[in-house]
Amino acid sequence: MTSILVIYASDYGNTEKMAQAATDAIAALADTTVVMKKAEDVTADDFTGSDGVLIGTPVHMGSMDWRIKKMIDTVCSGLWMQDKLNGKVVGVFASGGGFGGAGGGVELTFLAMLNNFAELGMIFVPLPKMIEGYKKGGLQWGPYGRSADEDMNHGGVSEEVLALTGKHGVHLARAAKALKEADIFA
Amino acid sequence: MTSILVIYASDYGNTEKMAQAATDAIAALADTTVVMKKAEDVTADDFTGSDGVLIGTPVHMGSMDWRIKKMIDTVCSGLWMQDKLNGKVVGVFASGGGFGGAGGGVELTFLAMLNNFAELGMIFVPLPKMIEGYKKGGLQWGPYGRSADEDMNHGGVSEEVLALTGKHGVHLARAAKALKEADIFA
Amino acid sequence: MTSILVIYASDYGNTEKMAQAATDAIAALADTTVVMKKAEDVTADDFTGSDGVLIGTPVHMGSMDWRIKKMIDTVCSGLWMQDKLNGKVVGVFASGGGFGGAGGGVELTFLAMLNNFAELGMIFVPLPKMIEGYKKGGLQWGPYGRSADEDMNHGGVSEEVLALTGKHGVHLARAAKALKEADIFA
Amino acid sequence: MTSILVIYASDYGNTEKMAQAATDAIAALADTTVVMKKAEDVTADDFTGSDGVLIGTPVHMGSMDWRIKKMIDTVCSGLWMQDKLNGKVVGVFASGGGFGGAGGGVELTFLAMLNNFAELGMIFVPLPKMIEGYKKGGLQWGPYGRSADEDMNHGGVSEEVLALTGKHGVHLARAAKALKEADIFA
Numbered sequence: 001m002t003s004i005l006v007i008y009a010s011d012y013g014n015t016e017k018m019a020q021a022a023t024d025a026i027a028a029l030a031d032t033t034v035v036m037k038k039a040e041d042v043t044a045d046d047f048t049g050s051d052g053v054l055i056g057t058p059v060h061m062g063s064m065d066w067r068i069k070k071m072i073d074t075v076c077s078g079l080w081m082q083d084k085l086n087g088k089v090v091g092v093f094a095s096g097g098g099f100g101g102a103g104g105g106v107e108l109t110f111l112a113m114l115n116n117f118a119e120l121g122m123i124f125v126p127l128p129k130m131i132e133g134y135k136k137g138g139l140q141w142g143p144y145g146r147s148a149d150e151d152m153n154h155g156g157v158s159e160e161v162l163a164l165t166g167k168h169g170v171h172l173a174r175a176a177k178a179l180k181e182a183d184i185f186a
Numbered sequence: 187m188t189s190i191l192v193i194y195a196s197d198y199g200n201t202e203k204m205a206q207a208a209t210d211a212i213a214a215l216a217d218t219t220v221v222m223k224k225a226e227d228v229t230a231d232d233f234t235g236s237d238g239v240l241i242g243t244p245v246h247m248g249s250m251d252w253r254i255k256k257m258i259d260t261v262c263s264g265l266w267m268q269d270k271l272n273g274k275v276v277g278v279f280a281s282g283g284g285f286g287g288a289g290g291g292v293e294l295t296f297l298a299m300l301n302n303f304a305e306l307g308m309i310f311v312p313l314p315k316m317i318e319g320y321k322k323g324g325l326q327w328g329p330y331g332r333s334a335d336e337d338m339n340h341g342g343v344s345e346e347v348l349a350l351t352g353k354h355g356v357h358l359a360r361a362a363k364a365l366k367e368a369d370i371f372a
Numbered sequence: 373m374t375s376i377l378v379i380y381a382s383d384y385g386n387t388e389k390m391a392q393a394a395t396d397a398i399a400a401l402a403d404t405t406v407v408m409k410k411a412e413d414v415t416a417d418d419f420t421g422s423d424g425v426l427i428g429t430p431v432h433m434g435s436m437d438w439r440i441k442k443m444i445d446t447v448c449s450g451l452w453m454q455d456k457l458n459g460k461v462v463g464v465f466a467s468g469g470g471f472g473g474a475g476g477g478v479e480l481t482f483l484a485m486l487n488n489f490a491e492l493g494m495i496f497v498p499l500p501k502m503i504e505g506y507k508k509g510g511l512q513w514g515p516y517g518r519s520a521d522e523d524m525n526h527g528g529v530s531e532e533v534l535a536l537t538g539k540h541g542v543h544l545a546r547a548a549k550a551l552k553e554a555d556i557f558a
Numbered sequence: 559m560t561s562i563l564v565i566y567a568s569d570y571g572n573t574e575k576m577a578q579a580a581t582d583a584i585a586a587l588a589d590t591t592v593v594m595k596k597a598e599d600v601t602a603d604d605f606t607g608s609d610g611v612l613i614g615t616p617v618h619m620g621s622m623d624w625r626i627k628k629m630i631d632t633v634c635s636g637l638w639m640q641d642k643l644n645g646k647v648v649g650v651f652a653s654g655g656g657f658g659g660a661g662g663g664v665e666l667t668f669l670a671m672l673n674n675f676a677e678l679g680m681i682f683v684p685l686p687k688m689i690e691g692y693k694k695g696g697l698q699w700g701p702y703g704r705s706a707d708e709d710m711n712h713g714g715v716s717e718e719v720l721a722l723t724g725k726h727g728v729h730l731a732r733a734a735k736a737l738k739e740a741d742i743f744a
Contacts, residue, residue, distance in 0.1 A: 057557065062264065062301025062512065066259045069252035077247055083688040099501065101518065102511035103475030105301050108483075111669060112298040115248025115291050120696035121686030124735065128679030128743055129471065130641040135523075138674035140434065150507050158428035171742050175681065178740030184732035186688055236711050248698065261697035269502040271611065285687065287704065289661030294669075297483060304512035307500030307548065314493030314557055316455040325660035326490035326620065329633050332659065357556045361495065364554030371500055372545035434673025438627035445624045452619060484670040484688050485618025487663050501708055 002029075002177040005050035006014045006169070007037040008057070009065035014095040014157045015056045015145040020095070022054055025089040025166030026173050031043040034173075039071040047079055052089035052124070052176030054169055055113060059096035062105030072116045079120060086121030086185045091112070091142060091185045093165050095157055110141035121185065125168075127173045133164030138143065143168050188215075191220040191236035192355070194243070200281040200333040200343045201242045203250070204351045208240055208279070211352030213358050220359075224360035233265055237273040239274035239308070239357055239360030243301060245282035247293030249298045252274040258302045265306060272307030272371045277328060277358040279351050281343055284332040289325065296327035307371065311354075312359045319350030329354050374549040376402075376542070377422035378408040380429070381437035386467040386519040386529045387428045390537045394426055394465070397538030398545050406545075411443040412537060419451055424461035424548030425494070426541055427485060432467035432475030435484045448552045451492060458493030459557045462486070463514060463544040466528055467535050470518040482513035493557065497540075497547045505536030514539050559585075559733040563608035564727070566615070567623035572653040572705040572715045576723045580612055580651070585733050592731075597629040602741045605637055610647035610734030611680070612727055613671060617654035619661030621670045623626040623688040631673045637678060644679030644743045648672070649700060651723050652674030653715055656704040659696065668699035681744065683726075683733045691722030701726050 010016035011091045019036055037046060037127040047053065057064040079085050092110050096103075114124060127134065127142050137158065139145055143165045145157030192209045196202035201329050205222055212220040223232060235237065243250040265271050282289075300310060313320065313328050323329055323344065329351045331343030378395045382388035391408055398406040409418060418426065429436040439526060451457050464482050467473075499506065499514050509515055511528065515537045517529030564581045568574035575595055584592040595604060605611065615622040637643050650668050654661075671683060685692065686701050695701055696717065701723045703715030 011612065059727070060259045061263055061305050063249070063255065063258070063298045066252055066255040069249065069255040073246045074248070075254045080247065080687070083686065086686040096475070100506055100510040100512075101470070101473075101475075101508050102478050102515075102516040103473075105305065105479065105512060106474050107477065107479035108294075108297060108301045111294060112482075115294045115698065118684040119247050119291065119687070120683060121688070121698075123684070124682040125742070126676040126679060126681070128641065128644040129677070130644065130679070131743070134472055136473050138472040140472075140477065140673065140679075144472075144474040173348045174740055174742035175737065176581070178736045178742065179733065182730050182732055182736030184683070184736065247667075261463055266501070269500065272500040272502065284659070285694055286696040286702070287656070287659075287694050288664050288702040289659075291698060292660050293663065293665035297666075299442075301512065304498040305501070305647065307498055307502070309498070310496040311556070312490040312495070314455065315452070315459040315491070316493070317456065317557070320658055322659050324658040326487065326493075326663060330658075330660040343614075360554055360556035361551065364550045364556065365547065368546055368550030370497070370543045370550065372505070405707065432627075432631045433626065433638065433677050435621070435630070438624055438631045440625040441621065442625040443620045444621070450618055480666075480669060480673045483666060484621045487666045491619050491663065536738045 002032045002173055003050045003055045004034045004047055007039055007042055007055040009039045009067045011058055011149055014145055015058050017157055018093050018095060018145050019056050021162040021166045022169030026169045029173055030175050031130050039067045040174040042071055042075060044075055048084055053173050054091045056093040059094050059104055059106050062108050064109055076116055086147040087186050088104050088122045089125060089172060089176040089179055090117040091125045091168055093143040095145040095147050106144050121177055122127045127168055131167055133160045137161035137164050183184045188218045189236045190359050191232055191239045193225055193241040195225045195253045197244055200331055201244050203343055204279050204331050205242050207348035207352045208355030212355045215312045215359055218359050220348055227251045228257055228261060230265055233272055237366045238358050240277045240358050242279040244278050245290055245292050245295045253335050262302055274308050275311060275313045275358060275362040275365055276303040276308040277354055279329040281331040281333050283334040292325060292330050309365055311358050314328055314352055317353055319346045323347035330360055368372050374404045374545055375422045376406045376545050377418055377425045379411055379414055381411045383430055386517055387430050389529055390465050390517050391428050393534040393538045394541030398541045401545055404545050411439045414443055414447060414452055416447055420423050423552045424436040424544050426463045426544050428465040431466050431476055431481045434480050436481055450490055459543060460494045461497060461541055461551055462489040462494040463497045463550040465515040465542055466542045467517040467519050469520040478511060478516050495551055497544050499540055503539055505532045509533035510537050559591045560731055561608045562610045562731050563604055565597055565600055565613040567597045567625045569616055572703055573616050575715055576651050576703050577614050579720035579724045580727030584727045587731055591730050595623045597717045600629055602633055606642055610730050612730050614651040614654045616625060617652050617661045617662055617664050617667045620666050622667055634674055638664055640666045646680045646732040646736055647683060648675040648680040649726055649732060651701040653703040653705050655706040664702050681737055683730050685726055689725055691718045695719035695722050
């Protein structure tokens with residue numbers, strides 16, 4: 001059995017919808033369980049009990065939501081001290097207004113989260129451009145859901161991006177399963 | 187009169203010492219005032235009332251302390267919406283254990299903070315290698331105070347790094363003065 | 373007199389058009405001269421003779437064109453050793469297909485270039501969101517010209533982005549003038 | 559049989575020594591072949607014929623050696639267009655003088671290379687802090703060999719870092735084997 005933890009923060013529900021889409025897609029896989037939690041509710045046991053983590057955030061001023069960062073500082077740092085998560089798998093996703101048409105800081109947002117997971121010794125699964133839905137909602141680091149158009153009309157994330165995020169979750173779960181058995185840092 | 191705001195978060199006092207060193211050096215300049223505040227106490231008026239901001243953080247899992255991020259999400263994002271800080275000046279510094287000998291994630295920590303300040307339209311002052319003290323405490327983005335050696339003996343940040351941070355504050359104040367009068371985004 | 377150096381690499385002419393737009397806008401300023409050069413033609417004297425540098429690249433696999441990198445390794449590294457460019461000013465711009473709708477790696481492309489200029493002790497001018505044209509062609513780090521739409525129809529960079537890049541060049545020239553007189557690292 | 563490709567650029571032989579240490583350690587594994595090549599000699603077939611890639615560079619002005627970038631622009635971009643490398647595995651290492659004690663730009667150097675490999679759909683293996691040798695030669699993104707001390711005495715990379723790089727290569731080969739069979743992006 002492979003266990004996946006989906007973590008998110010959300011202001012207006014867009015990132016939450018993406019988290020739900022990933023959770024639903026992962027839940028439909030054989031031999032796989034999935035738990036979805038808000039960042040402020042995640043415990044050390046949630047991390048140690050999972051084989052892979054998918055984490056999503058709104059883009060706030062070019063970095064992750066502070067509630068994600070608080071979880072990292074207060075929960076993940078202890079797990080790093082104890083070398084508890086080495087060899088598990090991680091993937092990322094985000095939502096944002098997209099003002100400017102160049103991602104609005106989503107790339108550094110992903111990397112600020114990934115730095116934590118690299119320190120935790122976790123293996124990173126990117127988003128290849130061939131995955132259906134990438135065209136309007138992808139960056140190589142993970143799915144990016146635009147919640148608004150360039151005039152800042154807030155239509156919310158598209159069905160296409162939700163489906164893309166579901167596929168991203170499935171890839172992550174497959175990688176978690178393959179790497180769980182491999183124990184590469186033994 | 188040029189006004190500088192020094193912002194910091196600190197766990198064991200190392201980043202605070204660096205903030206104090208910068209504050210003292212700036213206070214000694216002619217025609218310059220300086221205010222030093224913890225991130226959780228900073229208000230929108232503190233930002234709008236200053237010509238330059240120097241901000242320091244401990245490195246936590248490869249990014250800034252969550253209290254800095256909370257300030258960014260709750261105070262800076264509103265200032266961004268209103269285009270309030272364009273053309274002001276920013277500089278950064280950090281402290282960390284330094285385990286591994288390659289900065290321990292300080293570079294992305296600086297960039298996670300700088301992404302916020304770039305969005306705010308603020309002009310960035312780096313740390314040139316010729317500045318005295320760089321040799322043991324510098325990265326091109328700003329001063330880095332090591333609070334421990336590689337065996338994790340916690341001796342605290344050195345006098346050399348505190349002096350370097352003071353010089354960095356002085357450069358920032360000079361840039362703030364020059365750019366205040368220029369109004370480059372007019 | 374303030375001297376600006378505009379550097380670029382270009383494959384299909386889009387980045388070159390942006391470089392030309394910036395050059396034209398800077399040339400129209402009083403008391404300002406501007407030189408525009410391909411990366412492979414830039415010499416150490418071009419850098420030392422200028423007060424500010426504006427540099428543009430196509431986004432290639434999430435980083436700058438290799439010809440820009442060759443110039444950095446072979447020309448800039450020597451200037452770094454000799455501390456020759458401290459206190460000058462830098463700005464960046466880029467073009468790219470924009471596939472995925474999240475910048476396609478332009479953010480790290482900008483930062484890969486900026487790391488060089490931070491090491492050179494140069495002061496960085498960002499692109500505030502209030503500047504006209506940002507809406508469809510901006511990132512906080514600089515203008516981003518999309519050469520194609522999401523179906524990869526190559527229409528080339530828009531007039532709006534060219535105008536935005538011109539304004540960015542003007543801001544840079546103003547900052548170069550203000551900081552030239554300030555000598556902040558003295 | 560698992561096939562690993564080790565790619566490097568080197569100026570004074572330090573990065574080459576690290577590449578050789580990784581190659582030797584991988585060659586000693588059962589059911590594994592390894593090829594080591596300079597960046598300028600790598601072909602598209604070298605990439606498509608391998609299950610994992612380990613790549614190393616000197617840190618030059620905060621980013622990869624231009625010969626690595628040339629390979630990315632001229633060889634990898636075509637493989638990206640054709641979606642040829644999705645699901646393969648990648649790891650990174652670097653060498654540098656280490657002036658300043660904070661990595662000297664190695665973190666963004668790693669990320670500039672990783673952006674290319676994320677675009678190629680490759681899965682990333684980090685360096686956990688528990689691996690022996692990390693203490694004096696590690697960053698979460700990969701091994702970092704210091705070729706000089708802070709007074710710029712060039713002693714070359716240490717045996718400890720070479721051993722660490724060998725272990726990093728072994729982890730990569732294990733991950734490549736596990737993921738080759740998993741076909742996670744199918």
